[in-house]
Structure formats: structure tokens, C-alpha cells
Amino acid sequence: MTLPSPDQPLRIGTRGSPLALAQAEETRARLMAAHGLPEAAFRIAVIRTTGDAVQNRALSEIGGKGLFTKEIEEALFAGSIDIAVHSMKDMPTVLPEGLEIGCLLPREDVRDVFVTGAGGPAGIAALAPGAVVGTSSLRRRAQLLHRRPDLRVVEFRGNVQTRLKKLADGVAEATFLALAGLRRLGHGETELGAPVPVDEMLPAVAQGAIGIELRRRDADLAALLAPVHDAPTASRLAAERAFLAGLDGSCRTPIAGLAEIDGAAGGTLRLRGEIVRPDGSERLATERRGPLAEAAAMGADAAAELRARGGDGFFDS
Numbered sequence: 642m643t644l645p646s647p648d649q650p651l652r653i654g655t656r657g658s659p660l661a662l663a664q665a666e667e668t669r670a671r672l673m674a675a676h677g678l679p680e681a682a683f684r685i686a687v688i689r690t691t692g693d694a695v696q697n698r699a700l701s702e703i704g705g706k707g708l709f710t711k712e713i714e715e716a717l718f719a720g721s722i723d724i725a726v727h728s729m730k731d732m733p734t735v736l737p738e739g740l741e742i743g744c745l746l747p748r749e750d751v752r753d754v755f756v757t758g759a760g761g762p763a764g765i766a767a768l769a770p771g772a773v774v775g776t777s778s779l780r781r782r783a784q785l786l787h788r789r790p791d792l793r794v795v796e797f798r799g800n801v802q803t804r805l806k807k808l809a810d811g812v813a814e815a816t817f818l819a820l821a822g823l824r825r826l827g828h829g830e831t832e833l834g835a836p837v838p839v840d841e842m843l844p845a846v847a848q849g850a851i852g853i854e855l856r857r858r859d860a861d862l863a864a865l866l867a868p869v870h871d872a873p874t875a876s877r878l879a880a881e882r883a884f885l886a887g888l889d890g891s892c893r894t895p896i897a898g899l900a901e902i903d904g905a906a907g908g909t910l911r912l913r914g915e916i917v918r919p920d921g922s923e924r925l926a927t928e929r930r931g932p933l934a935e936a937a938a939m940g941a942d943a944a945a946e947l948r949a950r951g952g953d954g955f956f957d958s
């Protein structure tokens with residue numbers, strides 16, 4: 642294996658958002674530590690994507706997950722970057738032919754945080770009747786309305802600072818953010834709100850996981866990435882992403898999924914999945930347990946069950 646060097650640095654492609662940059666830097670730090678390489682052996686290359694260019698419109702309206710990956714994948718094909726770092730939560734389940742997720746970093750905490758800023762209500766149950774909550778996530782909106790049909794949900798986008806400002810300005814009383822993202826940006830979770838238990842709000846598929854995309858059959862790169870790959874994260878995502886793929890999940894459908902490994906049971910995988918009507922009026926949930934080797938089959942099977950139970954048009958209202 643030829644290792645990257647300051648003369649021939651590994652080029653790491655990423656979006657330019659603060660979270661994306663933090664994830665690229667975490668990737669670089671792990672690779673430096675794994676191989677004893679200096680920082681200069683890596684170069685972080687920021688790529689502007691369609692998703693970044695259209696920040697003013699609801700993402701679900703303009704076409705979903707591929708928006709944040711297209712230009713980055715073009716750079717991989719063109720050879721202007723060597724690897725790309727992604728939030729797996731935002732990755733389509735089907736990648737372009739010739740590319741693969743060759744490596745998954747150890748997953749962060751998967752929970753959402755109920756964010757209120759200082760002195761706000763302690764959790765969803767503490768929100769006053771009819772309170773306004775801001776989120777642009779269809780999953781969070783539907784899950785919240787399912788539990789609290791009295792609440793009003795308004796569109797909320799932007800970085801952490803923008804959202805906190807909106808809360809301070811009284812635009813909404815609370816919002817939700819992934820704990821993983823808050824931690825990676827250096828926020829303490831309790832300073833902004835409280836993590837929501839996963840049985841109150843099941844996270845998005847792959848929430849908290851960072852994946853590294855590369856050109857298939859790049860053996861040198863695969864060897865470079867192997868020591869930073871986390872196999873348990875890979876098993877969990879195999880189950881969750883098969884579940885999402887089986888439901889044809891786009892950004893336009895409220896789907897949640899979480900796989901966890903029970904070490905005590907000899908490495909048994911427990912997958913929970915749910916779909917919710919966009920207006921929150923109905924929620925269908927299921928669960929599977931099985932050996933890690935069957936992760937993807939369990940996800941596909943759980944999806945098939947919910948598809949059948951939900952019937953056509955489940956996501957239409």
C-alpha cells in the first residue's frame with residue numbers, strides 16, 4: 642500500500658457546511674492516527690452541491706437526498722478527489738455504478754435532541770397545548786404530530802445558530818437536531834436541550850453515522866481505510882438501509898429505523914422500524930431480531946411487512 646504523503650496528499654471531498662467540515666476533519670484525524678501520518682498528508686477539498694445552492698427552499702420539495710451528493714460523486718469519477726465523506730443519513734440507498742461506501746466510522750449517539758435554548762420546556766410532553774415547533778424533517782414532523790396532534794409544526798432550516806436565533810425570536814418554542822451533529826460541532830447536548838429517548842422518537846435511518854465513499858476496486862484506498870472502518874456500525878446500517886430501500890425511502894417519506902447490537906446475546910441485531918403518515922394520523926411499527934449476517938435480509942423483510950400493512954398511498958396524507 643502506498644501511503645499518502647505531503648507531496649501526494651489524499652484528497653478528501655466534502656460539502657462546506659460546518660458539520661460536513663467537522664466530519665471531514667474527524668476522518669482525517671482518524672486516518673492520521675491509524676497510519677501515523679502528518680496532517681499535510683491529507684487535503685480537504687470543499688465542493689459546493691446543488692443542495693447547498695438552494696438553501697431557501699424546502700429540500701423535500703426540490704428532490705431529496707441526491708442533491709447533496711451529485712457534485713461530490715462527479716469529483717470522485719473525475720479523479721479530482723480520492724474519497725468523499727458523507728452523513729450516511731443523507732445518502733441515497735442506491736449509489737451510482739462504480740462507487741461504494743467503503744468505510745464507516747464508529748457511529749455517534751443516534752438520538753435527536755429536543756432543542757429549546759435556555760429555560761424552555763423540558764421535553765415534548767412539557768410543550769403547552771398548541772405550541773409551535775420548528776422542523777424541516779418530515780419524519781420529525783410526523784412523529785411529533787402523531788404523539789401531539791395539537792401542536793403546530795413550522796418549516797425550520799439553517800445551521801444551529803440560525804435555529805437558536807429563531808427560537809430566541811419566538812418563531813417557535815422548540816426544534817429538533819441530531820445529537821451527533823451537535824456533538825461534532827462542539828455543542829454540549831444539555832446546554833441546548835434534552836436528548837429524546839429512541840422509544841419516544843425513533844431516529845432516521847443511519848443517523849449519527851459517517852461514511853466514506855470511493856471508487857470501487859480501488860484496492861490501495863480500501864487498505865488505507867480498513868483500520869478506521871467499524872464493523873458493528875456497518876451491520877447496523879446494512880439493516881437500516883435495507884429497510885429504507887425496501888420502503889423506497891426518499892426525503893419525502895416519514896421513515897425511521899434503528900438497529901442495535903446486543904453484545905450479551907452473542908451479537909444479535911435488533912432492528913426497529915416505523916413509518917408514519919405525513920399528518921401524523923397513523924404510525925406503523927415493527928421489529929426484527931436476528932444474527933448480524935442477516936442484517937440486510939431483516940431490513941428488507943421489515944420493510945415488506947410495513948409496505949403491505951400500509952398499503953398504497955400510505956404516505957399521501
Ligand SMILES: NCc1[nH]cc(CCC(=O)O)c1CC(=O)O
Nearest residue numbers: 728730818819821822848849850
Ligand atoms: N439532514 C441534515 C443532517 N444530516 C446529518 C445531520 C446530523 C448528523 C447525523 O445525523 O449524522 C443533520 C442535521 C440534523 O438532523 O440535525
